[in-house]
Amino acid sequence: MRTSTVWWTDLHTRPGRSLLAKFEQLLVAAGIDTIDVAHKFVAIKIHFGEPGNLAYIRPNYARTLVSMLQQRKAIPFLTDCNTLYKGRRANAVDHLQSAWENGFEPLTIGCPIIIADGLKGTDQRDIPTGCRHCPTAHIGSAIADADIIISMNHFKGHELTGIGGALKNIGMGSGSVPGKLAMHSDSKPTIREQHCTGCGQCERNCAHDAIHVNSGKASIDYVRCVGCGQCIAVCMFRAAVPRWDSKTTQEKIMEYAKAVLTGKPSFHINFVTSVSPNCDCNADNDIPLVHDLGIAASFDPVALDQACADMVNAAPVNPASSIAEAWMRADSHRTDSQPDKFTLAQPRTDWRLGLAYAEEIGLGSRNYQLEILH
Numbered sequence: 001m002r003t004s005t006v007w008w009t010d011l012h013t014r015p016g017r018s019l020l021a022k023f024e025q026l027l028v029a030a031g032i033d034t035i036d037v038a039h040k041f042v043a044i045k046i047h048f049g050e051p052g053n054l055a056y057i058r059p060n061y062a063r064t065l066v067s068m069l070q071q072r073k074a075i076p077f078l079t080d081c082n083t084l085y086k087g088r089r090a091n092a093v094d095h096l097q098s099a100w101e102n103g104f105e106p107l108t109i110g111c112p113i114i115i116a117d118g119l120k121g122t123d124q125r126d127i128p129t130g131c132r133h134c135p136t137a138h139i140g141s142a143i144a145d146a147d148i149i150i151s152m153n154h155f156k157g158h159e160l161t162g163i164g165g166a167l168k169n170i171g172m173g174s175g176s177v178p179g180k181l182a183m184h185s186d187s188k189p190t191i192r193e194q195h196c197t198g199c200g201q202c203e204r205n206c207a208h209d210a211i212h213v214n215s216g217k218a219s220i221d222y223v224r225c226v227g228c229g230q231c232i233a234v235c236m237f238r239a240a241v242p243r244w245d246s247k248t249t250q251e252k253i254m255e256y257a258k259a260v261l262t263g264k265p266s267f268h269i270n271f272v273t274s275v276s277p278n279c280d281c282n283a284d285n286d287i288p289l290v291h292d293l294g295i296a297a298s299f300d301p302v303a304l305d306q307a308c309a310d311m312v313n314a315a316p317v318n319p320a321s322s323i324a325e326a327w328m329r330a331d332s333h334r335t336d337s338q339p340d341k342f343t344l345a346q347p348r349t350d351w352r353l354g355l356a357y358a359e360e361i362g363l364g365s366r367n368y369q370l371e372i373l374h
Helices: 019-030 059-071 092-101 141-145 166-174 177-184 201-205 230-234 246-261 301-314 324-333 341-345 352-360
Strands: 004-009 041-045 075-080 113-115 124-128 136-140 148-154 156-158 162-164 211-214 217-220 266-272 294-298 368-372
Touching: 004 019, 004 301, 019 059, 019 266, 019 294, 041 059, 041 141, 041 166, 059 075, 059 148, 075 092, 075 141, 092 113, 124 141, 124 246, 136 141, 136 177, 136 246, 148 166, 156 341, 162 166, 162 301, 162 341, 162 352, 166 177, 166 246, 166 266, 166 301, 166 352, 177 246, 201 211, 201 230, 246 352, 266 301, 294 301, 301 341, 301 352, 301 368, 324 341
Parallel strands: 004 368, 041 075, 041 148, 075 113, 148 266
Antiparallel strands: 004 294, 124 136, 156 162, 211 217, 266 294
């Protein structure tokens, strides 16, 4: 079975060697210079962070990568697609404003920022996948048209997929709004009436007019509901909860990632810092599950995500985190292994299913060799 190389560095620095310099050395050691980027359009796929969230990747790293690429005569741009749910990144105007607020701005980054699926999320290319769930993937045009893909990914937990890393950022993140709808279509939530207070937050925040409060309780119109999960994100009383088929949705995301990556060079970087339990799509972030671990890079996004998940699970739990109490309960009953931190954070998901399917459809290998840059 194929074994892929994943390069890793911790966050230690010394006088004369900044973390940004170490980051650049990591990318070179991992082989980024073997990609012929000269005069090529290079899409740097990144998540700009929902305003209010502070766990996203620091813009300084993006600036360093852009500078490296420009020195090699590339034509780089930062990019992401619009969101399906109602928020600050649901159209290109608000999305760009949000990126600027979080420090991703052309004058500081050094390159343009392009919202890949256009003003309203419908500027897309339909790419055949040859896969069973999504025979055709709807990919944001600027990403589909790029010559080279480099993903910069904040590695963390995720409500739907268990983990959010390279494959989640590439797959779900590169889908146009219709593409995101196709990936979420098996994931419609439900309302636990005993927890619902009728506050109306879900109704006010639903972008599809699919949820209404009647007689003091929320109810969902499943004809209108697209499964975006916005009601889950805004509910303060855990009344709106997932009813999604995590396995199928994860597999769809991997098929979209295949549509993005097939036939063009790609390189992937995971930042295992501020490992929040939930996605950066939330307008807030919780205390990290573990301490900041480092940065990893690889040509293989499957191996990269597997290695980072293994590192998080091998690290001591953050005693202040939201999973600490669950960890202690699980620890007292464990037999031969440590409880999985992502399962503790998101007990309704199994992140391994997505990586297994990604390997099955040829996106990479879960077997990896770790090379360490000191």
